[in-house]
Amino acid sequence: MIILLDMDGVLADFEQGFVRGWTARFPEHPPLDPRDRRHFSIRDDYPTHQGAMVQAVYHAEGFFRDLAPMPGALDAARALADLGHDVRICTSPLRHYRHCVPEKYEWIDAHLGPEFVNRMIVTRDKTLVRGDVLVDDNPDITGAQVPAWRHVVFDQPYNQQVAGPRMTWATWRDVIADAAPR
Ligand SMILES: [Mg+2]
Structure with a gap:
C-alpha cells in the first residue's frame, strides 16, 4: 500500500514542542494542558487575545526543527x-x-x-x-x-x-x- x-x-x-516554546516565551502565562485541547487548530483553544502569542511560538525559528x-x-x-x-x-x-x-x-x-x-x-x-x-x-x-x-x-x-x-x-x-x- x-x-x-x-x-x-x-x-x-507538536503539542510538547508548543508547551515548551510557550513556557520559555511567556513564563507568566501557564500553557493549556495538551490533554485539554479540543480544536485541531491550537489558536482556537487559546483566548482570542492570545492569538498572536500562540503564533509567535510556532512561527519562531527552530520550532519545527526542534520538535521531538x-x-x-x-x-x-x-x-x-x-x-x-x-x-x-x-x-x-x-x-x-x-x-x-x-x-x-x-x-x-x-x-x-x-x-x-x-x-x-x-x-x-x-x-x-x-x-x-x-x-x-x-x-x-x-x-x-x-x-x-x-x-x-x-x-x-x-x-x-x-x-x-x-x-x-x-x-x-x-x-x-x-x-x-x-
Ligand atoms: Mg498533523
Missing part, C-alpha cells in the same frame, strides 16, 4: 517501509512558511534520513495526493478532490469527535493491516 504519514501530531510532537519525535513513530515508519509499504511523508506547511518548510525537511533528514527526505510531499491540499491510507491527526481534511486514500485518524485529544479507524503508534499494526484499499 501507499501509506501517507502526516508530520505534526503524528510523527512530530512522537514515541514509537520513527520505529513504526521504518517498520512500515520494511513491511514493503510505499511510505510517504505528507505534510501541510504553515502559510508562514519561512522556517517551517526547510525545518520540516531538516527534521525528516535528521530523524529518518535522506531516503525519507526523498519521500516527502509538502502540500496544502492532501486530497490531491494519491495513496491508500493517510494517517493524520486532522479530523477534517478537505480540498479540491474526493480523497483516494482512507483516512486513519491519529488519536489526539482534539479529534475525539470523528468516527472511523483510529490509531496510535502502539496500535498501528492492527489498524493499518485492516485499512485495506477500498
Whole structure:
C-alpha cells in the first residue's frame, strides 16, 4: 500500500514542542494542558487575545526543527517501509512558511534520513495526493478532490469527535493491516 504519514501530531510532537516554546516565551502565562485541547487548530483553544502569542511560538525559528519525535513513530515508519509499504511523508506547511518548510525537511533528514527526505510531499491540499491510507491527526481534511486514500485518524485529544479507524503508534499494526484499499 501507499501509506501517507502526516508530520505534526503524528510523527512530530507538536503539542510538547508548543508547551515548551510557550513556557520559555511567556513564563507568566501557564500553557493549556495538551490533554485539554479540543480544536485541531491550537489558536482556537487559546483566548482570542492570545492569538498572536500562540503564533509567535510556532512561527519562531527552530520550532519545527526542534520538535521531538512522537514515541514509537520513527520505529513504526521504518517498520512500515520494511513491511514493503510505499511510505510517504505528507505534510501541510504553515502559510508562514519561512522556517517551517526547510525545518520540516531538516527534521525528516535528521530523524529518518535522506531516503525519507526523498519521500516527502509538502502540500496544502492532501486530497490531491494519491495513496491508500493517510494517517493524520486532522479530523477534517478537505480540498479540491474526493480523497483516494482512507483516512486513519491519529488519536489526539482534539479529534475525539470523528468516527472511523483510529490509531496510535502502539496500535498501528492492527489498524493499518485492516485499512485495506477500498
Ligand atoms: Mg498533523
